[in-house]
Amino acid sequence: xxxxxxxxxxxxxxxxxxxxxxxxxxxxxxxxxxxxxxxxxxxxxxxxxxxxxxxxxxxxxxxxxxxxxxxxxxxxxxxxxxxxxxxxxxxxxxxxxxxxxxxxxxxxxxxxxx
Amino acid sequence: xxxxxxxxxxxxxxxxxxxxxxxxxxxxxxxxxxxxxxxxxxxxxxxxxxxxxxxxxxxxxxxxxxxxxxxxxxxxxxxxxxxxxxxxxxxxxxxxxxxxxxxxxxxxxxxxxxxxxxxxxxxxxxxxxxxxxxxxxxxxxxxxxxxxxxxxxxxxxxxxxxxxxxxxxxxxxxxxxxxxxxxxxxxxxxxxxxxxxxxxxxxxxxxxxxxxxxxxxxxxxxxxxxxxxxxxxxxxxxxxxxxxxxxxxxxxxxxxxxxxxxxxxxxxxxxxxxxxxxxxxxxxxxxxxxxxxxxxxxxxxxxxxxxxxxxxxxxxxxxxxxxxxxxxxxxxxxxxxxxxxxxxxxxxxxxxxxxxxxxxxxxxxxxxxxxxxxxxxxxxxxxxxxxxxxxxxxxxxxxxxxxxxxxxxxxxxxxxxxxxxxxxxxxxxxxxxxxxxxxxxxxxxxxxxxxxxxxxxxxxxxxxxxxxxxxxxxxxxxxxxxxxxxxxxxxxxxxxxxxxxxxxxxxxxxxxxxxxxxxxxxxxxxxxxxxxxxx
Numbered sequence: 001x002x003x004x005x006x007x008x009x010x011x012x013x014x015x016x017x018x019x020x021x022x023x024x025x026x027x028x029x030x031x032x033x034x035x036x037x038x039x040x041x042x043x044x045x046x047x048x049x050x051x052x053x054x055x056x057x058x059x060x061x062x063x064x065x066x067x068x069x070x071x072x073x074x075x076x077x078x079x080x081x082x083x084x085x086x087x088x089x090x091x092x093x094x095x096x097x098x099x100x101x102x103x104x105x106x107x108x109x110x111x112x113x114x
Numbered sequence: 115x116x117x118x119x120x121x122x123x124x125x126x127x128x129x130x131x132x133x134x135x136x137x138x139x140x141x142x143x144x145x146x147x148x149x150x151x152x153x154x155x156x157x158x159x160x161x162x163x164x165x166x167x168x169x170x171x172x173x174x175x176x177x178x179x180x181x182x183x184x185x186x187x188x189x190x191x192x193x194x195x196x197x198x199x200x201x202x203x204x205x206x207x208x209x210x211x212x213x214x215x216x217x218x219x220x221x222x223x224x225x226x227x228x229x230x231x232x233x234x235x236x237x238x239x240x241x242x243x244x245x246x247x248x249x250x251x252x253x254x255x256x257x258x259x260x261x262x263x264x265x266x267x268x269x270x271x272x273x274x275x276x277x278x279x280x281x282x283x284x285x286x287x288x289x290x291x292x293x294x295x296x297x298x299x300x301x302x303x304x305x306x307x308x309x310x311x312x313x314x315x316x317x318x319x320x321x322x323x324x325x326x327x328x329x330x331x332x333x334x335x336x337x338x339x340x341x342x343x344x345x346x347x348x349x350x351x352x353x354x355x356x357x358x359x360x361x362x363x364x365x366x367x368x369x370x371x372x373x374x375x376x377x378x379x380x381x382x383x384x385x386x387x388x389x390x391x392x393x394x395x396x397x398x399x400x401x402x403x404x405x406x407x408x409x410x411x412x413x414x415x416x417x418x419x420x421x422x423x424x425x426x427x428x429x430x431x432x433x434x435x436x437x438x439x440x441x442x443x444x445x446x447x448x449x450x451x452x453x454x455x456x457x458x459x460x461x462x463x464x465x466x467x468x469x470x471x472x473x474x475x476x477x478x479x480x481x482x483x484x485x486x487x488x489x490x491x492x493x494x495x496x497x498x499x500x501x502x503x504x505x506x507x508x509x510x511x512x513x514x515x516x517x518x519x520x521x522x523x524x525x526x527x528x529x530x531x532x533x534x535x536x537x538x539x540x541x542x543x544x545x546x547x548x549x550x551x552x553x554x555x556x557x558x559x560x561x562x563x564x565x566x567x568x569x570x571x572x573x574x575x576x577x578x579x580x581x582x583x584x585x586x587x588x589x590x591x592x593x594x595x596x597x598x599x600x601x602x603x604x605x606x607x608x609x610x611x612x613x614x615x616x617x618x619x620x621x622x623x624x625x626x627x628x629x630x631x632x633x634x635x636x637x638x639x640x641x642x643x644x645x646x647x648x649x
Binding site: 043047080088109 | 249253256259260263264267270271272275276278279280282283286287289290293294296297298300301306
């Protein structure tokens with residue numbers, strides 16, 4: 001499982017980096033989204049990958065910590081997802097404004113050579 | 115710290131958050147109410163920050179810890195107030211007051227939601243200075259950035275949208291780097307509390323050290339993007355030049371938030387006593403030197419008056435980073451003094467440039483258009499006492515005098531506080547490294563040459579703007595617009611006159627930063643509410 005997750009993160013990061021270096025705003029925003037997925041997976045992986053383990057401890061039970069997975073990265077991922085979703089949405093608005101004002105979807109606001 | 119004052123620590127975050135939320139509910143036409151509320155809340159923040167500063171200055175204990183949700187320290191999120199954060203809170207609130215006063219003259223009518231965004235930006239800045247938790251620092255960075263994305267576009271127009279697009283893309287990418295760094299650090303150490311982290315660094319297994327350092331390096335890159343270290347700084351001058359003047363004046367503290375994070379974490383985790391002492395400090399030193407060099411060349415090459423303050427931000431950041439790279443107690447104190455003086459001066463300069471450029475600025479047309487779209491249809495009647503000298507010489511003379519003061523401050527020439535800051539810095543460098551150290555001399559030469567470059571650039575710009583033949587209309591400047599510039603410059607003069615007490619405070623600050631045991635123990639042994647002091 002570690003290998004699959006690691007490969008998945010790697011492919012997402014590689015595609016994301018390639019896309020944010022492209023000249024069109026749409027490619028940049030998709031690249032940023034892919035990168036944020038990869039980062040979310042990385043945060044999740046930093047709590048160690050466990051199958052069939054609950055993050056929430058039952059009240060009153062005798063606790064064996066090895067039977068549970070780390071809940072903190074899951075909380076961090078939730079926060080990170082919300083924040084990156086919101087900022088990406090904001091970026092989308094600016095992207096549309098730029099398209100409307102400059103008439104092109106090039107990141108510099110003008111076509112190269114024009 | 116008494117019980118009532120203890121809760122004062124969270125006020126700089128809660129107050130602007132609530133005020134911003136309330137202002138969102140008011141409709142856009144109620145601009146006068148919003149402006150009044152904003153002014154009131156900003157004034158209150160200056161008061162609160164001053165009270166907090168008094169607490170830590172004379173107080174015992176020297177740090178205040180606020181446990182959110184009353185969870186004990188390594189498990190819950192903590193807010194920590196120490197000398198450094200109290201000082202920067204006060205600086206940020208003073209800058210906010212000055213920018214707000216300036217904006218009230220006309221800029222706040224140039225687009226929707228100026229007032230709520232302004233307060234949300236303050237939530238982020240204040241929170242970043244106060245928090246003692248790495249992930250919480252990320253959240254406050256994002257709050258600050260999200261508000262700044264809005265403020266950078268305030269007033270709209272093609273230039274702002276183009277600059278904003280780059281600004282947002284760069285900062286989104288650097289936020290992702292921030293998250294990667296935090297995740298790696300958590301993966302190795304299992305904690306996000308800064309004080310706890312400093313304790314656990316010594317227990318990290320040797321085979322994990324590489325991963326941990328990679329985490330810190332990636333985190334450092336995210337901070338350096340904010341601070342504007344070369345070659346991560348190309349977004350900065352364009353964005354700051356495109357932003358409306360009051361927004362840009364407040365943004366000048368935002369690059370200092372990056373410097374603050376490096377200063378705080380660097381000295382807490384890699385201070386004099388730790389195993390990995392001086393981790394990354396040579397990167398800071400040489401990166402800082404390159405940044406100063408880039409800033410100085412850019413200042414000389416700049417044809418456009420509105421880009422000058424942005425390049426000065428780079429020089430200021432570079433000087434601070436290089437000074438932090440040397441990491442010595444006396445140097446840190448000098449760097450903090452330089453930080454105060456240069457941030458105030460750059461903010462004043464941003465505001466001043468807008469006034470001086472008003473007569474000929476092509477952006478003025480854009481402003482007029484957006485004012486028509488969003489602003490009140492009827493122009494507010496101008497009271498005669500609100501006008502500052504309609505006659506040509508008075509306005510231009512006041513602007514010119516302010517420009518001269520800004521130039522002296524930014525270049526670090528006597529007699530103002532810019533000189534004192536640089537002098538203390540250079541004196542400390544030479545004293546600690548001796549006169550036979552090549553690095554010390556390089557730092558000395560670069561800082562002095564950058565001052566020379568600023569003098570040349572400012573003289574040229576000043577002659578062109580204030581001494582040239584008047585082929586343009588004299589800008590109409592209202593009293594409320596010149597007051598904040600006067601306020602900021604007056605504070606610099608006060609810094610000069612009161613340099614002794616201020617320096618003593620800063621030396622105490624630097625001493626506390628360089629021996630972080632007090633901070634660590636203070637945070638980890640903070641008593642929970644309702645349990646008295648026995649835990």
